[in-house]
Amino acid sequence: MAKFKSALLASAVSLSAGGMLSATAAQAEPLNVYTYDSFVSEWGPGPKLEAAFEAQCNCDVNFIAVDDGVSILNRLRVEGEKNKADVIMGIDDALLEETRATGLIAEHKVELPELRAELNWQDKQFVPFDMGYFAFVYDADKIAEPAKSLRELINSDASVIYQDPRTSTPGQGLMMWVESVYGDESEAAWKQLSQHTVTVTKGWWEAYSMFLEGGADYVLSYTTSPAYHVVVEEKNNYKAAAFSEGHVAQVEVAAVLNTSKQPALAQQFVQFLVSPEAQEILPVTNWMLPVAKNTELPEVFGRLANVERIGFTSEEVAAHRKAWIREWRSAAAK
Incomplete structure (x- = not known):
């Protein structure tokens, strides 16, 4: 029109x-x-x-x-x-x-x-x-005790869907999250996570859609994502796991x-x-x-997960992003 x-x-x-x-x-x-x-x-x-x-x-x-x-x-x-x-x-x-x-x-x-x-x-x-703050979203009707840290999630056998850091800002956010928490041990963390990763998608919507269809226990999204389900669908079962190490902001x-x-x-x-x-x-x-x-x-926004902020400056990301992606590709890409 x-x-x-x-x-x-x-x-x-x-x-x-x-x-x-x-x-x-x-x-x-x-x-x-x-x-x-x-x-x-x-x-x-x-x-x-x-x-x-x-x-x-x-x-x-x-x-x-x-x-x-x-x-x-x-x-x-x-x-x-x-x-x-x-x-x-x-x-x-x-x-x-x-x-x-x-x-x-x-x-x-x-x-x-x-x-x-x-x-x-x-x-x-x-x-x-x-x-927003990146977070792993889960269905509380299926998971009674969610992971309380990134390390706990990576060390678990819970199925995970996330996005490609080469094409997706949430995927890049997870890459920064892993680097912030694990540092020199990041390659080992990616390898551990790859053992229970269902798939890595190009973008957010593809990953979230697969999760809603029952494709995984957790999907990489945002602490604010549950608000959609409450406001639009009147569903309270989708939650964002709050991690003790903190969350990367976007x-x-x-x-x-x-x-x-x-x-x-x-x-x-x-x-x-x-x-x-x-x-x-x-x-x-x-x-x-x-x-x-x-x-x-x-x-509902006042009831969302309250998390601490961690991460890197844009200058630090620019300096290290290519190396981080190479590390991710060698350890985690499927």
């Missing part, structure tokens, strides 16, 4: 100008946003955010989806300056330096609201729009590309992502925490 309205608008303006292209007509070009597939699914935040922003800008938002957050970076590297995106969203904070190194990211002009204190956000190119970010043909509109879209309207949409569609401090949340 939005594409149809934009086409009519462009035609009307062009005719009124005697056939000459105007700035308004040029704006009928869609705003292209690279993101990940679950974001644009019918139950994800994409459709609602698209409708809300298009109502403000009288424009057309075109989401272009890949498997997961890491895949966005991979696509940018392949396409370079020939990319089709005005905005990227879904890269996480662990990938900031590697994404910055593409030379494709413009400085943002976004006025940030008061953010959650744990963010301590200072970056001038990337804008956070939601955050901050999802958006950025304007310096190759954008519509930089002003791209900046407007990124500003919208931290608006009260968008921040209230994201928690109950993307099932993550808002970044704006005073966002109203459903009551």
